[in-house]
Amino acid sequence: MTERKQAVHHERYAVLKQMLEDRRRDIHDRLRMLRETLPAQVAEVKDAEEQSVQGFAQDVELALMEMKSETLGQIDEAIRRLEAGTYGTCAQCGREIAEARLKALPFATLCRECQEVAEEARASERSQDTRVLSSFATTLGSVKAEGEL
């Protein structure tokens, strides 16, 4: 690796690490806020109707908490991969994934081009599934018709 390349590489590492750590801190803050406000809200419950609304709000917040904890795990994993030098590299073609893309989708494992190809493949797979299903339905229909005779 040339010095210039190494400098660019280091800069990218620093930018990505900062990005992941900001995100982690942000989620930590929100999680802490949720944990602090949740018990207070539950204590404020007065009547049954309010309780069901409260129960719903609590469910939503618990789901949010779970989602955030999961995201935290993904961020930790991303930071580990960044340290190991495997973060931000396309799993398909091995090229670097653009920083802008990683900022929007920190857990992207494919570059935009490969993602598009993968999505197209999935889409055509899906339409194939539909075709198989509809021909299966036709077969079933004719079997059923024969059975009725």
Ligand SMILES: [Zn+2]
């Ligand atoms: Zn790629």
